[in-house]
Amino acid sequence: MARPPEFDRAEALVKALHLFWERGYERTTVRDLTEAMGISAPSLYNAFGGKKELFDEAVAAYTGSSTSVVPPALQERTARAVFAKILEIAIREYGSDTQPRGCFVISDPVLIDERLLGRVAIRARMQQACDDGDLPEDSSVEALTDYIDIVLRGLSSIARDGVDPDAMRAAADVALRAWPRPRRRTTRS
Structure with missing residues (x-):
């Protein structure tokens, strides 16, 4: 035994x-x-x-934990809401005092496959938003995916450096203000 x-x-x-x-x-x-x-x-x-x-x-x-940043945000109704939710969760989790700061997946170079999975999920959601008319017609799904990825990496990096969550929120607010406005839908009479 x-x-x-x-x-x-x-x-x-x-x-x-x-x-x-x-x-x-x-x-x-x-x-x-x-x-x-x-x-x-x-x-x-x-x-x-x-x-x-x-x-x-x-x-x-x-x-697989409840502190994961990307998966829960992908269910939001609009692309902008997805990005806002990603930012909200990232600031909460990256600045938490109950665990190391920043993002584990972003911070470890060997986790490239995990980062790629996140990018694929974000890209698929941005493509869906584009197909649904939730983004301007000239939107680049690749560029928006890169943008979200870069903002997340930046937030993780400054969190690891000890930046205050309020400063992270201020930076996230600037990033969110730069989000493209959706196409206007025309209504038929």
Whole structure:
């Protein structure tokens, strides 16, 4: 009969996630992880399989959490509302005192595939908005996707540098004011 782990696995995963978030995958060692998690190396390997598997599980926990920025915003009715919701969630989450600041996915260079998934989802939503007439006819879906991505990366970066959430909100307000106005719909008489 296997012995139950002598630690809280979920709590250890959160500690590992925060360490990866602060340092990145490449700069985090197994020793760093075991110290942060309060477990031995054999316990880490037995519970998680190894550093890579632990990292993958931490990424899945982060991207599947309720603190995720992009997915919940994509359900908003208009493209502008999508962007506003993304900004609102990003400011709340990137500036939170309960976790490392900024965005884990944006901050770690090895998470390029996760960033790409976010861009694909944003691009699809902007294309839908364009098709629905919610954006000007001359709108570039690619440029709007880049714009949202750049603003999110900027907010993550300044949050990691310790900028106050009020300053992040002021910058987000400027970005939101630059959003293109939708086409006017003509009504038939």
